[in-house]
Amino acid sequence: MEYSAGRLDAAVIAPWRATVRRILPRGIARHYRWLRYYAIKTRLGREAIRNIVIDWKYGGYCGGRTLTRFPETGAHTTVSTDYYELEKVFGHQGVSVRSNDVLVDLGCGKGRILNYWLHRGFKNRLYGLELDPEFAGRTARRLAPFEAVTILTGDAIENLPHDATLLFLYNPFGLPVVERLKARIREKYAHRLETIRIVYYGCMCLEAFLDDPDWTVQSLDHLQLFCRSVVLVPQVKRMTNAEVDASEPASVLFEQH
Numbered sequence: 636m637e638y639s640a641g642r643l644d645a646a647v648i649a650p651w652r653a654t655v656r657r658i659l660p661r662g663i664a665r666h667y668r669w670l671r672y673y674a675i676k677t678r679l680g681r682e683a684i685r686n687i688v689i690d691w692k693y694g695g696y697c698g699g700r701t702l703t704r705f706p707e708t709g710a711h712t713t714v715s716t717d718y719y720e721l722e723k724v725f726g727h728q729g730v731s732v733r734s735n736d737v738l739v740d741l742g743c744g745k746g747r748i749l750n751y752w753l754h755r756g757f758k759n760r761l762y763g764l765e766l767d768p769e770f771a772g773r774t775a776r777r778l779a780p781f782e783a784v785t786i787l788t789g790d791a792i793e794n795l796p797h798d799a800t801l802l803f804l805y806n807p808f809g810l811p812v813v814e815r816l817k818a819r820i821r822e823k824y825a826h827r828l829e830t831i832r833i834v835y836y837g838c839m840c841l842e843a844f845l846d847d848p849d850w851t852v853q854s855l856d857h858l859q860l861f862c863r864s865v866v867l868v869p870q871v872k873r874m875t876n877a878e879v880d881a882s883e884p885a886s887v888l889f890e891q892h
């Protein structure tokens with residue numbers, strides 16, 4: 636007999652889950668859903684250990700989950716991506732980092748992405764942009780020994796570095812802010828849109844880019860990530876004279892290189 640995914644779930648997995656819940660002590664069974672989520676996410680705890688070890692190499696633990704203090708801005712919870720997932724995102728089948736890329740983590744939180752880029756030995760210029768001054772300050776102090784790293788506190792859309800090329804987002808904010816980011820990127824980098832790529836990990840507001848002819852969406856489904864993720868590339872269109880006048884002069888781009 637052939638099973639579709641739904642039938643397999645109903646016929647085999649669901650009864651198993653119910654049995655496991657029944658035999659667990661009541662205190663643990665109450666947290667079953669969360670424990671199951673955690674066991675899958677951390678591959679039975681192995682990834683939690685890897686996270687701790689690499690975090691400590693860069694001066695402190697970056698795990699945990701903190702509700703945002705700025706919900707009115709559309710900001711989401713501060714929580715860090717697992718190194719295991721980053722290995723896949725930036726691994727040989729994932730997104731390539733070029734030697735002249737300027738890497739930016741929009742909503743860097745506790746700074747684990749920056750740790751990962753340093754850990755990979757990238758020599759690129761690295762930026763972390765964080766809204767919450769407490770997390771921004773802590774990350775800035777922790778990574779102060781690394782000259783390549785700059786932390787900018789405040790709204791990431793206002794603080795986009797002039798020399799950015801590869802932007803990383805782990806579901807930092809809701810749809811209105813994503814829409815604002817989209818518009819700002821096209822405006823700020825109008826002269827060199829072809830150099831911009833956005834890695835959108837856990838792309839909860841992907842609808843902002845779907846069916847938008849100004850953007851190409853490349854799926855990262857082949858990496859089998861824990862969260863659905865994509866690479867977004869702005870489409871280059873010919874600028875009007877007024878747009879050319881309004882955008883940043885090419886001479887100031889890459890001035891730090």
Ligand SMILES: C[S@@+](CC[C@H](N)C(=O)[O-])C[C@H]1O[C@@H](n2cnc3c(N)ncnc32)[C@H](O)[C@@H]1O
Nearest residue numbers: 710713714715716742743744766790791805807
């Ligand atoms: C899910 S955490 C991601 C942390 C980190 N990028 C990582 O993957 O490990 C999202 C972070 O984005 C920050 N954030 C939300 N809105 C922001 C904004 N407008 N500008 C800068 N940071 C923002 C939140 O404060 C939070 O720390």
